[in-house]
Amino acid sequence: MTVATTTHAPTGTVSLHAILRIAGWIGLGLIAVAVSLSDFLANAPANATGIGPLLAAPSAEFRFGTDILGRDMLSETLHAMSATVRSALPATVVTLIAGALFGFVAARLPRSLALAVRSLVGILASLPALLLAVLVIGLTTRDWAAVAAGLSAAPFTFVRAFDRARIEERATHSEYARATGISASTLLRRDLVYEFSDTILSSAARALAAVTLVLSTVSFLGFGAVPPHRDLGLMIAAAKPYFLHAWWTAAFPAAALTLLILFARLAAGLDEGERA
């Protein structure tokens, strides 16, 4: 698989790029507030049935309507958003460690070993992340869904970090450092500090977008969250039998999920055409 190299936007687009990035972080901040206060903001506790009439359309009383069990969709969407974010955060950490950090360190291993590891991870990168996550959950349990999502998003992140680290290794400062007798481990530490201090937020936002997509899809397929602890993917899956005549049961969770992924992508400041 090829990986887009990090490039800087031309001067003319810097302002738009920066504005979109700030908008992404503001959006993620608002979602963090909503998730933290979900129990307070929601009108009903999670999974509380019979709050209103069955499949009531959005109204002044139930702004997002109700579902087939009379649950308030606004409250359920907030609780599910909270569940999704709570699973996505550890998954993001797994992706950063197994992908970005391991990729950067692996590139500094002896050349043959580094290329062997790169090839091995490249095989995993040639599998759809979704199927890889489903496989890992199948080999473990659903409780490991967050780790599985993190691991399934890691190969692409690994390859990107590996390739960037190889470029860094050939950079002028590395040649000077080696020529002046600075050890490989010191150089690696220096490069890691620079790499992560510069890109940690962007990498985390990018990983958050990727794992949220995988997590919600595996939940939709029945491999993620377990009822009654519903996340957005499971909420949308539960709406599948009746969303054709009750659109609000799927539309609001889907909009919330899309917004979460969109804000994460914007916050990552992806270059043109770059995938999360």
Added chain:
Amino acid sequence: MLRFVLREAGRTGLGLAGAVLLAAAISALAMPGAGDGLWHFLVAWGRTLDAFAHLDFGHSAMTGATAREELAARLPLTLGLVLEGLLVALIVGIPIGFLFGAGPARRAAAPLVQVLSAAPIFCAGLALAFLAANLLHWPVPRGTGVAANLMLVPRNARDLEILLLPVLTVGLSGAAAAQLALRRAGAETARQPWRTQLRRMGLGAWEIETVYGVPQIFAGLLTDFGEVMLALFSAAAVAEWVFNYAGAADLFVKSVALHDWAIVSPILLSFAGLTMIADFIGRCAAYPLVATGAAP
């Protein structure tokens, strides 16, 4: 060129060998006693590799049928879905990619592209199903019911209506991946220093774009062909689930749920192998465009 092809073929061959090892390891889990310790697992792995060498992928724990029979029944449906989706992806993705990926519209379209590519594919599939059912009154399967057979070559309008939704879902996912690749290549090409040189030589903007820019952008799409295939396979899994079609991706998901590893491994191997081969073909096809294309 030959050297490049041989190098890429070697890389793909190594990848395929790794995929076989991985698939055999998964399939070994289905063998009795494989879970009794590392040594037993390694023995089972070796036996599975030997069986794989004889094209014996084992038997389904659920149906008792051979994995080859299951694969022969289901894989063509998924491949058909992916190929028809690829067609949609190219028809939709290339014009959109060029419209928004090259020229003055590229920067303006960036926020729109971000919004569109943020929607998960299963949400897009459900949205398509909703529109088709309510606006066009097409038949849309509900719930997780019994899988319907996918008619890859529709015999009548009804068949076409049933087929179009999953194909469009897969195609839209592929189109998103294709236009991302085109945008990426478009952005790269826009930064190339030869543009200024060609302008100084007196060439017009249109000529620079069409004669020198377009081949480079196409090369970008071809180089990322493996990535487009990944998006298509991923979308096929979701589309088959949403629209209740009994393809190989749907079988993969159900087999993992039932721990039917003898079925899981050949499906995984097929998807990984096809992606690697597509990546290889794309890179080889892109090479002449990159090597002899624009850079004057």
